[in-house]
Amino acid sequence: MITKKWEKNLIILTIIGLVVGSWGMYQRLAHGHLAMNYGSFVPWGLWVAFDLFFLGLTAGAFLITVLTYVFRIKLLADLGPLAVFTVLVTLMCEVIIISLDLGHPWRVYRFLLSPNIGSMLFWLVVFITSMWIIYVPWLYFLLREQLVAWGNDETRPGHKIYRFLALGKTAYTDQERQRDSRRSRFLSYISLPIGLIFFGAHGAIFAILHNRPIWNSAMLPLIFIVAAMLSGGALITFLAYLYQPSDELIQPLGRVILLTLLSFLFLEGLQLFVGYQSKITGIVTSLDLITIGPYWWAFWIVHFLIGSLIPAYLLIRYPENSKMVAVACFIIMVTFLSVRLNYLIPDMAVYKLEGLQNTFYHQRLRPEYVPNLNEWLVSVWVISLGLLTFLLGTRWLPVIQAGKGEEQPV
Amino acid sequence: MARDLPVEDPLVRMQRDLKRALQKNPKDLKWGMVIDIAKCIGCHACTIGCVAENKLPPGVVYRVVLEEETGRYPYVGRRFVPRPCLHCQNPPCTKACPVTATWQTEQGVVIVDYNRCIGCRYCLVACPYAARTSDFGEWYTAETAELPGKLYGQKAAANGYEAHPAAEYGRKWPDRDHDSPVGNARKCHFCLHRLKVGMLPACTTSCVGRATIFGDRTDPNSLVYETIGSPRVFVLKEELGTRPSVYYLK
Ligand code: SF4
Numbered sequence A: 001m002i003t004k005k006w007e008k009n010l011i012i013l014t015i016i017g018l019v020v021g022s023w024g025m026y027q028r029l030a031h032g033h034l035a036m037n038y039g040s041f042v043p044w045g046l047w048v049a050f051d052l053f054f055l056g057l058t059a060g061a062f063l064i065t066v067l068t069y070v071f072r073i074k075l076l077a078d079l080g081p082l083a084v085f086t087v088l089v090t091l092m093c094e095v096i097i098i099s100l101d102l103g104h105p106w107r108v109y110r111f112l113l114s115p116n117i118g119s120m121l122f123w124l125v126v127f128i129t130s131m132w133i134i135y136v137p138w139l140y141f142l143l144r145e146q147l148v149a150w151g152n153d154e155t156r157p158g159h160k161i162y163r164f165l166a167l168g169k170t171a172y173t174d175q176e177r178q179r180d181s182r183r184s185r186f187l188s189y190i191s192l193p194i195g196l197i198f199f200g201a202h203g204a205i206f207a208i209l210h211n212r213p214i215w216n217s218a219m220l221p222l223i224f225i226v227a228a229m230l231s232g233g234a235l236i237t238f239l240a241y242l243y244q245p246s247d248e249l250i251q252p253l254g255r256v257i258l259l260t261l262l263s264f265l266f267l268e269g270l271q272l273f274v275g276y277q278s279k280i281t282g283i284v285t286s287l288d289l290i291t292i293g294p295y296w297w298a299f300w301i302v303h304f305l306i307g308s309l310i311p312a313y314l315l316i317r318y319p320e321n322s323k324m325v326a327v328a329c330f331i332i333m334v335t336f337l338s339v340r341l342n343y344l345i346p347d348m349a350v351y352k353l354e355g356l357q358n359t360f361y362h363q364r365l366r367p368e369y370v371p372n373l374n375e376w377l378v379s380v381w382v383i384s385l386g387l388l389t390f391l392l393g394t395r396w397l398p399v400i401q402a403g404k405g406e407e408q409p410v
Numbered sequence B: 001m002a003r004d005l006p007v008e009d010p011l012v013r014m015q016r017d018l019k020r021a022l023q024k025n026p027k028d029l030k031w032g033m034v035i036d037i038a039k040c041i042g043c044h045a046c047t048i049g050c051v052a053e054n055k056l057p058p059g060v061v062y063r064v065v066l067e068e069e070t071g072r073y074p075y076v077g078r079r080f081v082p083r084p085c086l087h088c089q090n091p092p093c094t095k096a097c098p099v100t101a102t103w104q105t106e107q108g109v110v111i112v113d114y115n116r117c118i119g120c121r122y123c124l125v126a127c128p129y130a131a132r133t134s135d136f137g138e139w140y141t142a143e144t145a146e147l148p149g150k151l152y153g154q155k156a157a158a159n160g161y162e163a164h165p166a167a168e169y170g171r172k173w174p175d176r177d178h179d180s181p182v183g184n185a186r187k188c189h190f191c192l193h194r195l196k197v198g199m200l201p202a203c204t205t206s207c208v209g210r211a212t213i214f215g216d217r218t219d220p221n222s223l224v225y226e227t228i229g230s231p232r233v234f235v236l237k238e239e240l241g242t243r244p245s246v247y248y249l250k
């Protein structure tokens, strides 16, 4: 369980993160993309990897919301509002980091003025927006009862703000409770198809590109969905341990995570096997970059050993120990960035035309990409902002208190 | 037997072809290019001609000359493959763009609207030929020392050349700062601004080996049409089905 002291320490840490990261933000805002390391041959770098990372976290929280409100799994009911809130926080991080990656972020209105409905990226933006449209009111309907109660509690600091958030309401009738619960159920139903397409669409952005040998496969969207469920599921299990520690909840979640982890490793192994067996130079060179390239350790040590074998061992060896399950989930979650980078960079880091390396020399026209300090600092800033929003949200909004879940037996 | 000398410089013929093409209804016109690898001497003059014409900043290049080694020792060879944007007739890049900032004109030229492009770089990822580069806002004169009050120094040097962008797409772009085309995807546009006033693309006129042939590929009397008919013709990465408008002669 997260203690007040821990919470305070984490808040301090996020503030330090925001202060340190602001140097990177300053570089980005004042000098555009000049101070960053990606180029024209590896046009997408660390921030896109983080975008995928946050997406994964969104997916786990999404899964819990769907299981709670669509499939009405009672066990998870306590986590419902927290999961809905987590979806919003991770979506916020995703939107911020991807906007920073754009050359002209202020032109996003272009998605409305001149949309290209044939572009996967356009659809991704449509689905991100839809997720916001679904999840913001959903959170509100879930919290309303508590907001009214907090607004009425004059001893609570800031009760006027809660009253304002509750739109001035001082009473919450049974009728209203039923109406809000109907509304949130309706939103949960539409979130299911939208969410699934949203997570699949992320994979499809890469998979549809003919010229990208290791991305261009029908398996990629599936791998993306499983990857998202794995990293996000791990996040939610970890949060469950912190905020609603109950063995009955954590242990089954641990089993699901183990199963998802094994499925993911199986799919990943399959992709490597098929890729290597194809013996196509472009594919083999890209895969070699992952397995025996200069960053082999990111794959073998960070992802495979620390991020997969150790958590798998913990989950198999101590399935009844909630603390160990939570530790395993935490490790999976933080090491998952290496998976995202390994999916993203190697396909771009291979010259697609023979002789390209010997012509026009410029650091933006090289396939070797290593994120620089500024890129990391911006990422630290965004993560800190997300974490701070989460911590303050759980403190100032009744996301935990509202977690009685509507699916509990009355 | 020695080869016959050409009776006329191909540039003169292409210039005539261009004049004819410009008199046509623009709808019936399709620009095309043929690059004769056997004639390319690897001088990179086209790359530089293009960079100068379009005032490309560091890291942005529309036309590179690939250098390939062929054969095995001791039977080795070297060949040069200039690669502009291939102006694919089935372009993956335009399909990728989420905001329709890049498209194919009626004349088959794939262009970018700098004021519409949001700089997501998806088209860079989607182009199989690495023909697009992003303008990250770099300056050649960035490292030049400033000497206040003098006629030379960083500002003066920049003002003399790169601060004022070229009239790409026939438009007057504002002085180089944070605005477009900085932050945009950039690529070869067959020098549309030159074509408009009856001039061949900069790469074509600067080609020392006369390896670049340009013109209306639908005009049976044009040199480009004639060359596309050669049995030596091929396109890059044909298997991807992009159907480039830039052809090569082996
Ligand atoms: S070569 Fe690349 S940039 Fe040019 S049209 Fe084809 S896909 Fe687009």
Ligand code: SF4
Pocket (backbone or CB within 6 Å): B096, B097, B098, B099, B100, B101, B102, B112, B116, B117, B118, B119, B120, B121, B122, B123, B124, B184, B185
């Ligand atoms: S970089 Fe510009 S032209 Fe390319 S896909 Fe993105 S918005 Fe379109």
